Amino acid sequence: MTSTKILVADDDPNVCEIIRLFCSKQQMDLVVANDGKQALELTEKELPDLIVLDVMMPQMDGFEACREIRKKWDIPIIMLTAKDEEFDRVLGLELGADDYVTKPFSPRELVARIRAIMRRLQPREKQEEELCNQLVFDQLVIDIDKREVTAAEEKVNFRPKEFDLLVHMARSPGSVFSREQLLEQIWGFDYFGDARTIDVHIKKIRQRLQKLPYECIHTVWGIGYKFGVDDT
Template sequence: MSHTKVLVADDDPNVCEIIRLYFAKQQIDLVVASDGRQALELVEKESPDMIILDVMMPQMDGFEACREIRKRWDTPIIMLTAKDEEFDRVLGLELGADDYVTKPFSPRELVARIRAILRRMQPREKVEEDAARLLTFDQLSIDLDKREVIAAGEKISFRPKEFDLLVHLAKSPGSVFSREQLLEQIWGFDYFGDIRTIDVHIKKIRQRLSKLPYECIHTVWGIGYKFEVDK
């Protein structure tokens, strides 16, 4: 975990000090911000490998900071919240956060989640068994090598996990995958977060493909999701 730089934005100095002491033992470089606005400035200046945002902060809260960061950067984000409420968890994911940790938390768990997310962000070296590197479905094309999606003649920007999830479904048209299966295949066994992250990512994919004249991601009630072009 050497040479990893993590930005923590939290207005509680005690929380920051606990994180600092534990991170030092793990060879993690820590950059601290006391509010959301300062966090935005430090993301620009420091280019951290990971961002940890407390939800409740002065000047700019964690949700707004997450929204602003996602306009410019794909840096992984973990939200810290004192509330164990589904609304906060889902809102954070919808704004682009990769995971969340509920206060009070164990520094060891926080580091484990950081490591898990950074592992998932590494490029996959797995050789694709199928020769097809371009998936085409009428007005939708997915280029696996360029990691590009063209929908209704327009190039659509996807975040890494959204793209991976779309490709996984599109490679098996008509096959139904449960949320658990998708989490295992895309996020891996070491994912700590909420299973609802699948629903949030599916919602994002549907929004990005909204210009298509047909649906291609279908909900199979009580089970999960499938890819099928429904003209």
């Protein structure tokens, strides 16, 4: 069985060593970078299964490193931040991070988040068998088997969780989903993040579908979101 390879980018050697110790107990191999630039180099060389990025690093901070990584790879990213501020959390998610942990943090919690993300990436064969092949809504076509989306006759690239979220809502047009329901269905019951994750992903989906002559994802104020090409 191949072990999970984790890249940790943090300029504090003590933090890296603590993470190494806890990851090794979970049969995870750790690759360490001391700054954002080195994180990019090691991502290219090692192609890790998951990346942990500290926000405050020399040469290139975690936000910039996250932005650059997302230009080439869809590797899951967890941000480490010493600031418990909404701006930092939202910015990290906007740049493509999958989760965040606020310093000081529990190594056990970090490892639990890593394991939760890796479990969510595993194939869901039973669910895929139950899904129909295509969902068609006028100029929007979602091919579930190929994981492709066509909007206004143009192929649109979606990140995995964005695609899963769109499909989940599109399979039940007109149904209203709360943020908590969507987190549980798409991210799983063991997800540690907050409902802000849903808002960020919905924003991304809307941006990717902006060439459509109609809105697909509608906000239901005080509750959540619903899918419908005719605002059903």
